[in-house]
Structure formats: structure tokens, C-alpha cells
Amino acid sequence: MSAALQAVKQFRVRELAPVLKAQPTASTARPKILNPFLPHKNPESGRWAPAKYSLRRQADLVKQARASGMLHLLPPGPKLSPKDLAAASASTSASTPTSDAVAPVAESSKSWWLSEVEWEGEFKEKEVKGADVGNRLYAGRKRMFKGHKWERTLEKRTWERKMLMKDMAARIERFRTTYRRKTPSPVSPARPVSYSKLPF
């Protein structure tokens, strides 16, 4: 028995045992069991009890059930939509008439965990906008991401830089040729030039 099949079987045994073992052959109708994948509200206290299986464990169970082809045995939940469940149960019901060994085996005590069960608990599927179209990111939103500020200004900045670099050679040349200490500051008054005084 593969590990995936074993895991699904263990889950079924754990969930079904208390209900089925209590009344072994009493009711012929499908037994009702609280869905362990969903939270339930206590009618007396009004408080919500969390799901018996965490989302991580639910996802693992669903993966293993898919691998071993036992999806129809799991209850619906946040990780397993009713649509997928219906498809899985439809495929199994299509395959069961062909195999003769399955029907008598299911009734035997060995595979009581394979028996049909009704899961109690309403599951409201979360609506994801745009999932049908394929674009989930912007469906139902007014604006798309307009880009980072640096992305929006990039073109302008590169153009400015290009313009400045064009005359950079001339600017450097000008800088190199001027002797800066000799350039008079525009603030200081003009130095008087005396033509009578001799420099020595």
C-alpha cells in the first residue's frame, strides 16, 4: 500500500471510526459526520471551534488523495472545492461498474472506511475575481501599478545626463585652462591699477 493511500486510509479511519463503530449495522442510511476541514459553531455557547485539520494538513491530504485516486473519500474544504470533489466522485462512479471486485469488497468489514459518508457543515467557496478569465492580479481593481518613481523619471533623467555629457569635454577643457586663483571674484572690488608705480 503506497504512503499516500495509507495516509488517506488513516484519515478515514480516524474520522469514521467513532461514528461507524458505535452503531455497527444499525442505520443503512449514510452516517452524518462533522466535516473536520471546516470550523463549526457551537449552538449553546455561540463560539466557533476551529477545524480539526490545519490548512497545511488539509493540503497534504488532498495531494495524497489526488496521487492515490481517493479524492472522493475526502470532505470538501478550503483546499478541496466541491467542483473538484464532484469531478472525482463522477470519475470513480464511472470506474466502479467496470470492476467487479470493488462492490463486494466495500461491504466487507475490511474496507468499512471506504463506505459513503455525509459530511456536515456548510462550505462557502471563496470567490476569486478574475480566476475564470485568467488575470487574477488586476481583476476588480481600479488602477494598475503605474511603475516605480525612478522608472517613471528614468527617461527624462537619462536625456538630461546625455545633454550634459555632450559638452562635458568642452567644460573640462575650460576648467583646465583657467588658473582659478587668478579669476577675480565678482564680489571683491576691482584692484586699482597704478601706472606710475613701478613693480620694483
Next chain:
Amino acid sequence: MAAKSKARTIIVRMVSTAQTGYFYATQRLRLGPRLAAVKYDPRVKSRVLFVESKKTAKK
């Protein structure tokens, strides 16, 4: 106690004239000419004129 006298040198920023935002930090004499030099700007990957920024002394 007398007030602390001002330092002889001051730390300044030499900003690229290619407006890339790249700068070099150096020091010069407090009473000295404004610094300018041709230095390498990695944003434009070439030598560019760098001029001391006119803002107040950068710490």
C-alpha cells in the same frame, strides 16, 4: 571656558556636474578656494568635472 574655536579644515562634497548624484567627500582649508577637479563618475563611466556643492558644510 572659552568657546571651542572652529576647525582649520572643513569637509566638503564634490558633486558631479553630469547630474548623476554621485559625489566625492573631501576636506579643504576653511579659508580656501572652492574645490573643483576632474574625477571618475561610475554612473556615466567616464571622467567628469566635479564641483564643490554650494550647500552648507556636510558633516
